[in-house]
Each structure stands twice: as C-alpha cells, then as structure tokens.
Amino acid sequence: MMTKRTFWILQTVLVFILVLGYHNERAEAASPWLWDRVLKQDMVKDAMQMPTALYIDVDKELYYVVDSGRNRLLSFNRKGELLNIFNAGKALNIPFDMVKTEEAGIWIIEKGNNSLSYIALKEKKVTPNTLTYKGELVYPERIETHAGLLYVLNKATGNIISYSKKLEPVNRFSCSACPWGFVDFKIYQEKIWALDQANRTIRCFNLTGELIKTFELGDTINFPVSLAIEGTGFMYVLDRQSRDIAVYDRNGTFKYRFLEQGIARGQLSFPSEIRFDPWGGLCLVDEGNARVEIFKR
Amino acid sequence: MRLMSGLFSSLFCFSLVFLCTTPSPAVADNVCFTCHDKTLFTDKIVHQPVAESQCSVCHNPHVAKYKGLLRDHNGTLCYSCHKKSKEEFGKGIVHAPVAQGNCSGCHSPHASSNKGLVSNDLANKCFACHTDLPQEYKQIHKPFADGNCIACHRSHQADNLQLLSDKPDTLCYSCHAADTLQASHKDYPLALKDCLSCHNPHGSDRQGLMRNFLHQPYVEGCASCHQGSNKVSMATCLKCHENTGKELLANHSHITLQEGNSCLNCHSPHAGDDKALLKNKERQVCNSCHAETLARYRQKAFPHPPVKKCSICHDSHGSKNLAMLKGDGNAICVQCHETQGKFTHPVGPEVLESHTGQMVTCVSCHNPMGTDHKDHLLQEGKRALCILCHRTY
Known part of the structure; x- marks a missing residue:
C-alpha cells in the first residue's frame, strides 16, 4: 500500500524530471550573447533609413554605417556615439556597402548608379566606376578589402571577383556546384568564406580561388543573407526571414540560434548584415529597424 | 487510504x-x-x-x-x-x-x-479549386482533355514544383519519343530541353501547344538575340527593356544567377501565356524560389487570403522598399483596404516609431503575409502589441 510519504517522494521525483527536461530544452536555445549597445541616429525625422552595411575602421576605432535610404554614411565611435554624417555633397545614389583603404579613401558600392565609386576624402571628390569582368557588366553587391585588393561580390553572377586598385580583375571565386552563386562573403585567416543561399552552404576558398571546404547548413537555416566568422572559427549565419542567427562550430555542426523578430532591443526586423568587430562585439545591421545593434558575450 | x-x-x-x-x-x-x-x-x-x-x-x-x-x-x-x-x-x-x-x-x-x-468526379474536384485554369483551348493536351491530372501531377505531395511527379522534361519524354521531338524541332540548334519555356502543357490556341504570346525577337528570327552558341546575356535583354534596367538599380533587386541571365529566372525568351512572357503563372514563378517562405506563412493561424499576383504588393524587378514592396507599408495596403486608409491608428511620414524613428505604417503592427494573431497582427492585439511602442500603457 502506498504511504503518504511514498506518494510525496514519487511526486517530487516526477516534478524534478519534468523541470530537468524543461531546462535541457532551454539549454539548446541558450546564447551567450547579450545586447550591449546600438548605433543609430536619434534625431527626429533624420533616423537612418534601410542601413545595409557596416565597416569597421580598426585603427581609428570607428564604425561606419551605410545608410542606403538617405544616401549617406554615418560614423560612430566605439561607445556608439554618433560622430559624423557624410553624404559626399549629395553625390551618393543608394550606397550599399563600403570599405576604407589606407590611402584615406572610401570605396563605396552605389546601387543607384551600379558603380563602385571612389571617394577621395582629402580632395572631396567622388569618382564613379563601372566594373566589368570578361566583357560582362558587373553589379557590385558586397565589398571587402585584403592585402591591397578589392574583393567584390557580383550580384549578376553570384561570383566574387578580386580587383586591383586600378580595378583590373585579378581572380574569380566561384564553384560549379553552386549555380546561384553567393549572397555574402567575409575574408578571415587568409581565406574567403562565401555564403551560398540557394544550397544553404558555406564555401571556403583560399585566396587563389581554390575551393577548400564546404559546410552544409541544411534545414537549420531558411533564408541566409550574411555570415561572419568568429575568432574561434565558429560560423554565424544571419537568417533574414527567420530573423535570427544560427551558429555553427568549426566543423559546420549546428550549435544554437538566437534573437527573434520584433522592434524592441535585441529584436530584428529585416536584418541585412552580420560582422564581428575586433573588440569582441557581434554587430548586426538591421534594415527594418534602421539601426546597428552590437552584442557582447 | x-x-x-x-x-x-x-x-x-x-x-x-x-x-x-x-x-x-x-x-x-x-x-x-x-x-x-x-x-x-x-x-x-x-x-x-x-x-x-x-x-x-x-x-x-x-x-x-x-x-x-x-x-x-x-x-x-x-x-x-x-x-x-x-x-x-x-x-x-x-x-x-x-x-x-x-x-x-x-x-x-x-x-x-x-x-x-x-x-x-476527380477532374471536377481539381477544377473546383484550380479555378484559374482555363478549361477550354483550341489545342488541348490529351491528358488534360481526359481530366487525367495525375498523369503528370501527384495528388498528395511531390519533390517537384506544382506537384509534378517528375522533372518537367522527363515527364514530356515519358510519352513523347526523343527522336520524334527532335524531328519536329529541325531548326533548333541545341539539344532539346526546358519544353515548358515554349509549350503550355495543358493547352493553347497555337499548334503544338506553343504558348499564345510570342516574343517579338523570336518571331523575327533567332539571330535577333543569339550569336553563335553564346549564351544570351542580361545586357542583351536590357538593350530593349531599358526601363527594366533602371528598375534593377535599386536597394534590392532580383538580379541573381551565376553565369547566366537573371531575366530568364522568371521569363521565357520565346513564348509565354501572357505579354510578360512569364515562365508560368506569376504565383508559381515566385513560388519556384520562395516556396518555403510562402509555405511558412500559409501555416500561420491567420494568413493573408490568397491574392492572384504577388506583384500587387511586390515589385518583381527591384525596389527601394523593404521586402521589395512597390511602395511604403501604407500605400500598398490601402490599394485594397480602402477604409483603413482613411480611418486608422495615426500613420504616415509625420508619425514615427519610437524605437526606430521609422514612419509608422500598416506593417508596423501587421505582417500582411500572415501571423498567428487575428488580423495578421504582430502580437496579440489587446495589449502586447500596443506596449511595443506605448510603453506606459
């Protein structure tokens, strides 16, 4: 016969099992990332509009945000304070992505002109450039710079093309197994990490264009638009439709996902780019919420 | 006890x-x-x-x-x-x-x-839902005339779009012998493929089920676009379609395809069922890439009622708005929701979201594609939604 004591012991064990199960489930979703600060323009009626990219000037410890909707660039210091707003004398036409070079100039993708324009800061001069590759017009989408070369993602082909500063093509990064090409790429540890949205894979190339490794993301991702590689080698993939970030280890094994849809702090609307800063921050450009949020461990 | x-x-x-x-x-x-x-x-x-x-x-x-x-x-x-x-x-x-x-x-x-x-009466049951399918054509494909939909389509699920039981070309070749087809395409310089880019598998007003609307350069001759065996680039299309070229120069566009021609993702270069020469019905064309997204919204408790064309709201070439909308989140919705355009929570350029500084529009509170909340609201409409902005409510 069951005594009152046995009943309570059994009940306690049952509750313990249930609580343990719940916490195991939560552990899968746990993220070490906490909201730290935001880069945005607070002035009424002058907020950013559809920011699309972030560039980090490591030497000067500055963040540059590309404000595609208002045709301008905004610079912030490491604390997230707005320093400057720059529209190149209203010469920019849908800026989309940018890099700074050691010559104190800015290379900026202008979608409205289909141009990789060069802004000479000292001369205050904007020079538009139409890119081609083997006679075909290039539609620049994303840009990175490394070892004196400009790496441009061509939206028309999904290929990445490296150019000299004179805009002469040097190399092309593509793969036969990814006919839809790439939607984003980053350069990390002398390798190019490219995101193949259609096949939900990350392709890793060496700088001579040789495909070294492929990571299959499978059903863990829906509509990936951007990626970033952490110092540990973990890969972070931004999902624009799911409004979250999926994290994979060095072998491409899915580890966890975090963030969610919304307008509040730490929530995403139409995120467009993800990038690590050199100070341990995970930076997220959110077009829909018109801001860049920075998360820290 | x-x-x-x-x-x-x-x-x-x-x-x-x-x-x-x-x-x-x-x-x-x-x-x-x-x-x-x-x-x-x-x-x-x-x-x-x-x-x-x-x-x-x-x-x-x-x-x-x-x-x-x-x-x-x-x-x-x-x-x-x-x-x-x-x-x-x-x-x-x-x-x-x-x-x-x-x-x-x-x-x-x-x-x-x-x-x-x-x-x-399965065929009638099919047409009871698929009301946009014409039932009468001058030239009609026999399985379609027989109401034998399952000759090509699976009824529960499939790995191919439009629930086709196999790849479209494979299906065609399962009945039409390859040598016969090649003989009937004498002037076609390459191996035959992508049959549906020219032929309507149900029916047409033209011989050989050729789709009803022909691209003018195709009528004029292959050399209008083709030079040797080179692929026809997007630049060739944009030489005539200049306005489309301008539409593509936007924040977000549908330019995308490696080593190919982005136009051909959606359009047939030879023939189509309408003037736009789309490869299929517009919803199906969009679905060919955005199937998962559309399926996800369909599973919501309150999805938007089906619309005939995605292009009622979205710009299919390029857009300066989020989600490639044709206009801001107000202009699009009031096309149909006229009352809400006149009487609603304050919206427009003078009303800004407190969190983001962006203009308050219909999509500030609704996801028009569908949500799990009534009226496609982003959150439960009694309180949870309002306090996103009205924090002291």
Whole structure:
C-alpha cells in the first residue's frame, strides 16, 4: 500500500524530471550573447533609413554605417556615439556597402548608379566606376578589402571577383556546384568564406580561388543573407526571414540560434548584415529597424 | 487510504469517459442502415470500416463537434488509421488540401469506383479549386482533355514544383519519343530541353501547344538575340527593356544567377501565356524560389487570403522598399483596404516609431503575409502589441 510519504517522494521525483527536461530544452536555445549597445541616429525625422552595411575602421576605432535610404554614411565611435554624417555633397545614389583603404579613401558600392565609386576624402571628390569582368557588366553587391585588393561580390553572377586598385580583375571565386552563386562573403585567416543561399552552404576558398571546404547548413537555416566568422572559427549565419542567427562550430555542426523578430532591443526586423568587430562585439545591421545593434558575450 | 480511494475514483471516471468516446463496433449495419440508404455506400471499392459496417469508427452516433457526426477533424480522423500516410504526405511540396487535412476534398470516404477511394468526379474536384485554369483551348493536351491530372501531377505531395511527379522534361519524354521531338524541332540548334519555356502543357490556341504570346525577337528570327552558341546575356535583354534596367538599380533587386541571365529566372525568351512572357503563372514563378517562405506563412493561424499576383504588393524587378514592396507599408495596403486608409491608428511620414524613428505604417503592427494573431497582427492585439511602442500603457 502506498504511504503518504511514498506518494510525496514519487511526486517530487516526477516534478524534478519534468523541470530537468524543461531546462535541457532551454539549454539548446541558450546564447551567450547579450545586447550591449546600438548605433543609430536619434534625431527626429533624420533616423537612418534601410542601413545595409557596416565597416569597421580598426585603427581609428570607428564604425561606419551605410545608410542606403538617405544616401549617406554615418560614423560612430566605439561607445556608439554618433560622430559624423557624410553624404559626399549629395553625390551618393543608394550606397550599399563600403570599405576604407589606407590611402584615406572610401570605396563605396552605389546601387543607384551600379558603380563602385571612389571617394577621395582629402580632395572631396567622388569618382564613379563601372566594373566589368570578361566583357560582362558587373553589379557590385558586397565589398571587402585584403592585402591591397578589392574583393567584390557580383550580384549578376553570384561570383566574387578580386580587383586591383586600378580595378583590373585579378581572380574569380566561384564553384560549379553552386549555380546561384553567393549572397555574402567575409575574408578571415587568409581565406574567403562565401555564403551560398540557394544550397544553404558555406564555401571556403583560399585566396587563389581554390575551393577548400564546404559546410552544409541544411534545414537549420531558411533564408541566409550574411555570415561572419568568429575568432574561434565558429560560423554565424544571419537568417533574414527567420530573423535570427544560427551558429555553427568549426566543423559546420549546428550549435544554437538566437534573437527573434520584433522592434524592441535585441529584436530584428529585416536584418541585412552580420560582422564581428575586433573588440569582441557581434554587430548586426538591421534594415527594418534602421539601426546597428552590437552584442557582447 | 484516502489517497488510494482518490486514485481509484479518478481511474473509474477516466475509464467511463474512455468507454463512452471509443468507437463501439457493436453499433453496426442494421441500426445505421435502417435510415441511411446502404446502396449509397456501395461501389467498386468500399472503405474497409464501411465494408465491415463499422460506421462508428468514424462517426459518433449520438453527438459530435464535427459535421456528419465525425469523431474528429477530417484529416486527424483519417490519419488515426492511415498512420504511415501522415508521415509520407508531409514531405516536400504538399498539396493544399493535404496540408489542411481535407482528405475528403478528393477522396470519397465511403465508396468509389476508383482505387484509393479517389472521388469519381476527380477532374471536377481539381477544377473546383484550380479555378484559374482555363478549361477550354483550341489545342488541348490529351491528358488534360481526359481530366487525367495525375498523369503528370501527384495528388498528395511531390519533390517537384506544382506537384509534378517528375522533372518537367522527363515527364514530356515519358510519352513523347526523343527522336520524334527532335524531328519536329529541325531548326533548333541545341539539344532539346526546358519544353515548358515554349509549350503550355495543358493547352493553347497555337499548334503544338506553343504558348499564345510570342516574343517579338523570336518571331523575327533567332539571330535577333543569339550569336553563335553564346549564351544570351542580361545586357542583351536590357538593350530593349531599358526601363527594366533602371528598375534593377535599386536597394534590392532580383538580379541573381551565376553565369547566366537573371531575366530568364522568371521569363521565357520565346513564348509565354501572357505579354510578360512569364515562365508560368506569376504565383508559381515566385513560388519556384520562395516556396518555403510562402509555405511558412500559409501555416500561420491567420494568413493573408490568397491574392492572384504577388506583384500587387511586390515589385518583381527591384525596389527601394523593404521586402521589395512597390511602395511604403501604407500605400500598398490601402490599394485594397480602402477604409483603413482613411480611418486608422495615426500613420504616415509625420508619425514615427519610437524605437526606430521609422514612419509608422500598416506593417508596423501587421505582417500582411500572415501571423498567428487575428488580423495578421504582430502580437496579440489587446495589449502586447500596443506596449511595443506605448510603453506606459
């Protein structure tokens, strides 16, 4: 016969099992990332509009945000304070992505002109450039710079093309197994990490264009638009439709996902780019919420 | 002791409820068919429970929540026996009635002349939902004329778009011999492929089921666009379609395809069913890339009612707005929701979201594609939604 004591012991064990199960489930979703600060323009009626990219000037410890909707660039210091707003004398036409070079100039993708324009800061001069590759017009989408070369993602082909500063093509990064090409790429540890949205894979190339490794993301991702590689080698993939970030280890094994849809702090609307800063921050450009949020461990 | 008696009482009540709600095979043949004409439940193929006169497997003879005194929702009830089917039918692209658990949309649950209890008037049932399919053509493909939809399409789920049972070209070649086809395309310089880019598989006003609208350069001759065996680039298209070229120079565009021509993602260069020469019906063209996104929204508790064309709201070439909308989140919605355009929560350029500084629009509170909340609201509409902005509410 069951005594009152046995009943309570059994009940306690049952509750313990249930609580343990719940916490195991939560552990899968746990993220070490906490909201730290935001880069945005607070002035009424002058907020950013559809920011699309972030560039980090490591030497000067500055963040540059590309404000595609208002045709301008905004610079912030490491604390997230707005320093400057720059529209190149209203010469920019849908800026989309940018890099700074050691010559104190800015290379900026202008979608409205289909141009990789060069802004000479000292001369205050904007020079538009139409890119081609083997006679075909290039539609620049994303840009990175490394070892004196400009790496441009061509939206028309999904290929990445490296150019000299004179805009002469040097190399092309593509793969036969990814006919839809790439939607984003980053350069990390002398390798190019490219995101193949259609096949939900990350392709890793060496700088001579040789495909070294492929990571299959499978059903863990829906509509990936951007990626970033952490110092540990973990890969972070931004999902624009799911409004979250999926994290994979060095072998491409899915580890966890975090963030969610919304307008509040730490929530995403139409995120467009993800990038690590050199100070341990995970930076997220959110077009829909018109801001860049920075998360820290 | 009190604990034990409590347990026994609970067990007794549970057993009583279980016995009352479990089908009782004893309620059978003679009882039901004294009122219900048994001849209406007989045909070449009879559903097993009907054959065994076990009406109460599916129906509760006294009272039920569901029409026809069914014991459960249509799909749930069917899958209670057809367990393997549930798993199988959930894979790949799923036919809408299957996703909705509406098995009786296509099947006769009692008896039918057809295998699998498929309804005797299946073709009519197909057209009852697929109302945008023309039923009359001057030239008509035989399987379509015969109402034999399943000659090419699968009825539950498929790995191919439009529930095709195989790749489109493979399907064509399964009936049409390769040498015959090659002979009828004498001037075609390459191996035949992508049949549907020129032919309508259901019917057409033209010979050979050639789609009704021809691209003018195609009429004028191949050399209008083709030079040797080189691929025709997007630049060739944009030489004539200058405005489209300008539309592509936007924040977001549909330029995308490696080593190819982005235009051909959606358009046929030779012939189409409308002036836009789309490869298929617009929704199907969009679905060919955005299937998962559309499926996800369809599964929401409150999806937007189907619209004929995605391009009512979205700009298919390029857009300066989020989600490639044709305008801001107000201009698009009030095209249909006229009342809300005149009387609503304050919206427009003078009203800004407190969090983001962006203009308040319909999409500040609604996701027009669908959500799990009534009226496609982003959150529950009584409080949770409002406090996103009105924090002191």
